[in-house]
Amino acid sequence: MINTSVNICGVELKNPVMTASGTFGSGREFSDFIDLNRLGAVVVKGVAAVPWKGNPAPRIAEVYGGMLNSVGLQNPGVDWFIENDIPFLRQFDTKIIVNVCGHSVEEYENVVRKLQGQDIDMLELNISCPNVSEGGMSFGTDPKMAEKTVKAVKKLADKPLIVKLTPNVTDITEIAKAAVSGGADALSLINTLTGMKIDIYRRKPVLQRKVGGMSGPAVKPVAVRMVYQVCKAVDVPVIGMGGISNAEDALEFIMAGATGVSLGTANFTDPYATIKTIDGIEDYMKKYGVNDLSEIRGIIE
Numbered sequence: 001m002i003n004t005s006v007n008i009c010g011v012e013l014k015n016p017v018m019t020a021s022g023t024f025g026s027g028r029e030f031s032d033f034i035d036l037n038r039l040g041a042v043v044v045k046g047v048a049a050v051p052w053k054g055n056p057a058p059r060i061a062e063v064y065g066g067m068l069n070s071v072g073l074q075n076p077g078v079d080w081f082i083e084n085d086i087p088f089l090r091q092f093d094t095k096i097i098v099n100v101c102g103h104s105v106e107e108y109e110n111v112v113r114k115l116q117g118q119d120i121d122m123l124e125l126n127i128s129c130p131n132v133s134e135g136g137m138s139f140g141t142d143p144k145m146a147e148k149t150v151k152a153v154k155k156l157a158d159k160p161l162i163v164k165l166t167p168n169v170t171d172i173t174e175i176a177k178a179a180v181s182g183g184a185d186a187l188s189l190i191n192t193l194t195g196m197k198i199d200i201y202r203r204k205p206v207l208q209r210k211v212g213g214m215s216g217p218a219v220k221p222v223a224v225r226m227v228y229q230v231c232k233a234v235d236v237p238v239i240g241m242g243g244i245s246n247a248e249d250a251l252e253f254i255m256a257g258a259t260g261v262s263l264g265t266a267n268f269t270d271p272y273a274t275i276k277t278i279d280g281i282e283d284y285m286k287k288y289g290v291n292d293l294s295e296i297r298g299i300i301e
Helices: 078-089 105-115 137-141 143-154 172-181 217-233 247-256 273-287
Strands: 006-008 011-013 017-019 041-043 060-063 066-069 095-100 122-126 161-164 186-189 193-196 211-215 238-241 260-263
Touching: 017 273, 066 217, 078 095, 078 105, 095 105, 105 122, 105 143, 122 143, 137 143, 143 161, 143 172, 172 186, 172 217, 186 217, 211 217, 217 238, 217 247, 238 247, 247 260, 247 273, 260 273
Parallel strands: 017 041, 017 260, 041 095, 095 122, 122 161, 161 186, 186 238, 238 260
Antiparallel strands: 006 011, 060 066, 066 211, 193 211
């Protein structure tokens, strides 16, 4: 009998597969295609203190091996989320992880304060988005600022706090250590790499904001390397993401040390990607005699 369950900060997930924030909404759109009960967790789109309009269009562009986005964390705000999305997700037997975004430490605090006592399972603090003018990635590229931000939010959090890291730094282990020092219970990585695409016929950038976050299969080797480094550097659970499209990709991250994995861009090209990944992990375990994922987690020395 194989065991696909994983434990992240005391929260038991039936399997390690979850959705990457910003690629799955609250699951409504995908519930027509897949059984949300099968997911380890749904990580919802970033939730801010007040509604955000996001960035002006065009804000999505296809590139080799993935996509660029500068959506800018468009969302209807925390009050709407509490009233509408939590009741929707609680219909399903899956964990709810709320991605928290803001332009300032105070905005992060306001979201987390409102989420106190709500029927959710974990928080994911987004200090790593390259698509907002203030906040976001600026908090995630400076170790001191990262530690300060995490510490402030941790004081208000009544659920385990995951901190999402940006890859757009010289040494991701420094940011990881700073986040853990600030009180992070777990880490998730990577968020998107900063990229740009130019339309040579219009002689203008394709995205309105010129640059955006690159995601998709092309970033996976970078993501695996960074997850491996962070798992060696800190002693908290890590959720790996970045170009995961199938079970083989997910298993790479697990062998690099990740406890959980998130699928993002793959959901856009195949709404069944998460379920196929869950099935594929189970098939691999049966075929190769792996009874528990702990047997292969972090086996790369």
